[in-house]
Amino acid sequence: MCSVAPFVLPGLACGAAPVLGVQPTTYAGGVPAAAWCGYGYDADISALLRGAVVRPSMPADLPMPSMEFLTLSRRHVDHGAGFRAMLHGIHSIHVPGRGLMASFPMDAHDDAAPTTPVAMLRAPRSYSDDAAEDDAAVTIKTPPPEKRPQQEQCGSEYDASIDATFRVMEKDPAERPSPDYLSDTQAGDMMMIDRATLIEKMHHFTRYYDLAPGTLHRAVSYVDRFLSARKMNGGERQLLLLGAAAVFAAAKYEDRKTTQRINADTVAAYVRCTRSEALDVERELVAALGYRLSGPTAYTFVDHFLRHAQDQEKEVSAAALVRALAHHLADMALLDYRCVALLPSAVAASAIVLARLVLGYYSTAPVAGYAIEELSECMEAIYDMHENLEAWPGCGPMMEDWELTTRLRYSLPHYSVLTR
Known part of the structure; x- marks a missing residue:
């Protein structure tokens, strides 16, 4: 039979004397089993097994709190003292000294101004004798004003980082086509008109x-880079297949x-x-x-350079029109083989200058540096x-597409306007 039961049997008297002459179990050192947690497990279990009647527990057998705890006022000001007094009433718990508990304040905060609002509430009421107290206002700690602008400054920091990254990427030799690939790599088998015709079909x-906006610019970039690296064989059909495959790959990248x-x-x-x-x-x-x-392509840079245009133009609709016309002019620049040697950011800036000139927002100030x-x-x-x-x-179809989409017609002023 087990000498110690891991649970409390109902009806066993705490600290009661042995029942029906059964000798209580004694542990090493002469300590009776009843002294362990106040129960004589072996004696009572043996009595139950023989059918004996075990005396039910009496109120006097239950542990009682100390007199110090009973005489303590429930509205004592020092809540820590009341808690320690309650613990003293339980003899199996060791209560540390007053100085040790005082070294761990419950409402201390290392940061005087936490970033997350913290509600400092009054201690909970004890029963109903606090009903006469007036309700104190809840104090909310909020971050100081000087910490908030740091989040607003993140946009400008990211803006400069994105611009610098784009400028570095567009100058990467691994992602730049050769400005002379028609004469060098293709050895004169492909002319400027052939390239323009291919871009018109793309x-x-x-x-x-x-397909997604920006697909055409990215696809033309893929074609120029491919033709800069490999000689094209197979005639017009193979060139058209290259253009269609480039559009398919670029569209999947964009969207x-x-x-x-398509597939x-x-x-x-x-x-x-x-x-x-x-x-x-x-x-x-x-x-x-x-x-x-x-x-990045010229389409990427037009969007990037005009990302804050709605704050600079007089109306949001005017800014949207400048953006649309700049995209159209950048698309037309794709047809000219001479623009292959230019950086995409320069093509985008040129398109923005001309778009503002057409719509009456021309300025001699630098654009994107x-x-x-x-x-x-x-x-x-x-x-x-x-x-x-x-x-x-390709120029005629692109102009027709612009007029059909926007229902607007435009004409470029004389070039002398730019040279004043």
Whole structure:
């Protein structure tokens, strides 16, 4: 039989004498079992097993608190003293000295001004004799005003970091096309008109399937980089397949839902090739690019430079119109092979200058760190395309698309306005 029961049996008297002559169990040192937690487990269990009647517990057998605790007022001011007195009434708990408990204040805070509001409430009431007290106001600690502007400053810090990152990425040689790839890599087998014709078809492909904004710029960047690295063979059909695969890859980068609109079968049907041919060209394209597909484009920089335009223009609608026209002019700059040598940020800044000039917001102030004189080459190329719409493939369809989308027509002022 177990010498100690791990539970309290109902009806066993705490500290009671042995019942029916049963000898209580005695532990080492002569300490009776009844002295351990106040119960004689062996004696009472043996009595129960023989069918004997065990005397039920009496109120006098229960442990009572000390007189010091009973005489203590419930509204004693020192709550810590009342707590210590209650603990003294339980003999099995050792209460530390007053000095030790005082060294651990319950409402101390290391930070005088926490960032999270903290409510300092009065101690809970004891029973109903505190009802006469007036309700004290709750004090809320809030952060000091000097800590709040730090969160507002994060936007400008991120802004400068993003701009610096874009400027570094656009100058990375691994993501820049060769400015002379038509004469060097392609050895004269491909002309500027052939490239413009390909971009016109890529533009039609993106518009027909309503692909994500920025897809055309990224796809043209992929084509220029591919043609800078590898010689193109297979004629016009293979060049068209390259353009369609570039649009497909760029659209998937810009929008992960692209596959809900088009897939490899769509590309194959557009070029009139097999699905496996379309997939093979796409794999060859991304491999030639070194799987580096995230470089910023002129579309990226137009959005980046005009991100705060609504605070600078007179009306939000005017800022949106400047942005739309700048995107359109940047799209037209894609057709001109001379703009391949220019940085995307320079193309975007030139498009913004001309858009503001057309809409009456022209200023000679630098745009995105570029002086007007530094943008002359790109602006001259854009002017040249507007003056020779019939000679440049793609210029006419792009102009028609702009007029159909915005229901607006525009004309560039004379170039002498920029040279004043």
